[in-house]
Amino acid sequence: MTDNIPPLKTQQRLLITASRIFAEKGYQDATIAEICEQAETNIASVNYHFGDKENLYLEAWRYAFQQDLKAHPSDGGVDQNTSAEHRLKGRIQSLIARIADPDSHFFAIVHKEMAHQTRLLEKIMEQEINPEREAMNTLIRELLGDNANEKQVQFCHASIIGQCFHLLKVKHIKLNNETRHYVLDMNDAEDFAEHIVTFSLAGIQAIRQQNQLNSIHD
Amino acid sequence: MTDNIPPLKTQQRLLITASRIFAEKGYQDATIAEICEQAETNIASVNYHFGDKENLYLEAWRYAFQQDLKAHPSDGGVDQNTSAEHRLKGRIQSLIARIADPDSHFFAIVHKEMAHQTRLLEKIMEQEINPEREAMNTLIRELLGDNANEKQVQFCHASIIGQCFHLLKVKHIKLNNETRHYVLDMNDAEDFAEHIVTFSLAGIQAIRQQNQLNSIHD
DNA sequence: GTATATTTCAAACAAGCATTTGAAATATAT
DNA sequence: ATATATTTCAAATGCTTGTTTGAAATATAC
Numbered sequence: 001m002t003d004n005i006p007p008l009k010t011q012q013r014l015l016i017t018a019s020r021i022f023a024e025k026g027y028q029d030a031t032i033a034e035i036c037e038q039a040e041t042n043i044a045s046v047n048y049h050f051g052d053k054e055n056l057y058l059e060a061w062r063y064a065f066q067q068d069l070k071a072h073p074s075d076g077g078v079d080q081n082t083s084a085e086h087r088l089k090g091r092i093q094s095l096i097a098r099i100a101d102p103d104s105h106f107f108a109i110v111h112k113e114m115a116h117q118t119r120l121l122e123k124i125m126e127q128e129i130n131p132e133r134e135a136m137n138t139l140i141r142e143l144l145g146d147n148a149n150e151k152q153v154q155f156c157h158a159s160i161i162g163q164c165f166h167l168l169k170v171k172h173i174k175l176n177n178e179t180r181h182y183v184l185d186m187n188d189a190e191d192f193a194e195h196i197v198t199f200s201l202a203g204i205q206a207i208r209q210q211n212q213l214n215s216i217h218d
Numbered sequence: 219m220t221d222n223i224p225p226l227k228t229q230q231r232l233l234i235t236a237s238r239i240f241a242e243k244g245y246q247d248a249t250i251a252e253i254c255e256q257a258e259t260n261i262a263s264v265n266y267h268f269g270d271k272e273n274l275y276l277e278a279w280r281y282a283f284q285q286d287l288k289a290h291p292s293d294g295g296v297d298q299n300t301s302a303e304h305r306l307k308g309r310i311q312s313l314i315a316r317i318a319d320p321d322s323h324f325f326a327i328v329h330k331e332m333a334h335q336t337r338l339l340e341k342i343m344e345q346e347i348n349p350e351r352e353a354m355n356t357l358i359r360e361l362l363g364d365n366a367n368e369k370q371v372q373f374c375h376a377s378i379i380g381q382c383f384h385l386l387k388v389k390h391i392k393l394n395n396e397t398r399h400y401v402l403d404m405n406d407a408e409d410f411a412e413h414i415v416t417f418s419l420a421g422i423q424a425i426r427q428q429n430q431l432n433s434i435h436d
Numbered sequence: 437g438t439a440t441a442t443t444t445c446a447a448a449c450a451a452g453c454a455t456t457t458g459a460a461a462t463a464t465a466t
Numbered sequence: 467a468t469a470t471a472t473t474t475c476a477a478a479t480g481c482t483t484g485t486t487t488g489a490a491a492t493a494t495a496c
Contacts, residue, residue: 010443028246029334032484042445047485049443114332114390116247122391151406155413158402162384163377170376172332173340184376188369195373195425202424203417210416228473250454260475265455267473 011049013039018060019067023105026112027057058120064105065128071104072097074132084142089197091136095164096196099171100189111168133157143204147211156204163196229267231257236278237285241323244330245275276338282323283346289322290315292350302360307415309354313382314414317389318407329386351375361422365429374422381414 008016017039021030032053036043050056076090098104113121140156141148170184184192226234235257239248250271254261268274294308316322331339358374359366388402402410 026334031482042443043484044445044486045443053484111332114329114387116244151409152413154402155406155410156417158384158388158410159381159414159417162381164380165387166376166380166383169332169383184372188373191369192373192376195370196377198424198428199374199377199418199421202420206416206420207413249452251452260473261454262456262475263473271454 010039010041010045013041014045014049014056015060015063018056019064019105019109022057022060023064023108023112026109027053027116032056054120058124061106061109061121061124064109068098068101068104068106071101074135084139085201088136088139088143088201091132091139092160092164092196092200093190093193095161096167096189096193099164099167100186102186107165107168108172111165111172136160140204143201143208145208145211147215148208152207152211156200156207159203160196160200163200167192228257228259228263231259232263232267232274233278233281236274237282237323237327240275240278241282241326241330244327245271245334250274272338276342279324279327279339280342282327286316286319286322286324289319292353302357303419306354306357306361306419309350309357310378310382310414310418311408311411313379314385314407314411317382317385318404325383325386326390329383329390354378358422361419361426363426363429365433366426370425370429374418374425377421378414378418381418385410 014035018030018035021035021038024030032043032046035056036045046053046056050059072094074091074094075087076092076094078087078090080087099107110125137153137157140153140160144152144156167184167186167189171186232253236248236253239253239256242248250261250264253274254263264271264274268277290312292309292312293305294310294312296305296308298305317325328343355371355375358371358378362370362374385402385404385407389404
């Protein structure tokens with residue numbers, strides 16, 4: 001009777017390994033052979049436990065999503081009673097954290113998925129991402145004020161998400177640094193999050209003020 | 219002696235077709251068979267004219283870059299003597315136009331390239347994109363004022379590029395629109411460009427003002 | 437302890453696709 | 467007009483990789 005931790009089940013090892021490798025290489029370039037080798041199991045086990053490669057991909061992605069959220073809750077751990085500014089800041093920081101954290105794979109897979117284009121995954125995306133989008137849009141609406149229309153809300157949302165996802169690109173394009181000037185990298189993630197908050201709150205205010213000016217003319 | 223336009227050479231047809239198909243499907247999913255079929259030539263012609271698939275990809279990408287710039291010059295056709303605000307606006311509009319135009323393939327290929335990860339392409343990217351980046355950074359420096367440091371310039375650049383590239387994602391993720399609320403789409407490209415300009419000029423001003431406040435404390 | 441179900445494994449299989457080949461067709465030059 | 471170079475073509479080749487197979491090993495249940 002030892003207190004040894006029982007080794008993880010094959011299925012679990014496959015999920016963990018697959019989410020990492022799919023994040024690194026994308027669906028196409030990741031081979032079942034490589035995943036199984038690193039998960040220390042036989043190739044046939046993918047078929048046995050998950051049916052086929054695509055289903056393993058799906059499950060690994062879902063798994064990564066849950067793990068990432070466990071490490072970085074989407075509200076950033078900010079009290080729901082604080083100002084919209086602070087809650088937006090929390091959400092931006094959470095997003096940046098999930099993108100920058102080398103152990104968070106969900107967004108890396110999303111990023112790689114740009115090329116692959118599976119219909120199934122899109123469905124998952126909608127399911128998983130929509131609630132986060134709506135939560136952020138609610139904050140944006142509050143910050144934009146009553147004169148704002150839905151299009152402006154979506155544009156501001158796109159501005160914020162676009163900035164955050166840009167870090168994803170930087171993360172995966174490892175540039176051959178020929179002693180060039182300073183360039184955004186992963187060590188700046190927290191600073192960049194601060195920047196996005198400042199930049200975006202000002203952007204939102206500008207739209208709000210534009211609306212107020214226009215409404216006077218009516 | 220007729221004034222018939224001579225049919226395009228095989229090599230040219232391959233470049234045109236390949237840039238379109240690589241933009242649609244990415245490197246991996248695009249097959250030589252399909253490209254040749256649509257270019258109305260034999261599969262072996264890729265090997266004959268370009269050596270291999272990767273080199274065709276390279277050449278098609280370069281070709282797309284040139285074509286896109288021909289249609290949408292990177293300065294947006296704005297007079298170099300106008301204000302930094304207007305010149306930045308011109309650049310943003312050019313970028314958005316090249317991203318939104320269904321006949322412009324360069325950025326679509328960049329987008330799909332996220333998954334493929336060829337070292338060669340990265341090198342070309344640097345060559346082609348760096349001048350544009352520097353041009354925009356010069357404008358950003360001017361708008362940020364003398365108190366700004368290089369990191370802030372890069373952050374602001376990342377903010378703007380990130381917003382523009384977000385449109386690229388929207389373009390290629392054709393969502394199964396289940397009668398959901400309004401959502402950004404390609405018809406909004408011009409409006410979105412306007413939005414990015416307003417949003418980003420305000421963001422840049424906010425950083426500038428932050429710097430001014432901080433410099434007073436010294 | 438035996439029978440049944442579950443899981444692992446090495447090897448074989450099959451499909452997709454880039455690439456090659458060598459001959460046929462066409463263009464170019466002299 | 468003839469010789470030479472260029473371009474096209476159908477078919478074959480070979481590699482990569484996802485999937486299947488059936489037996490062996492292991493766990494589970496009674």
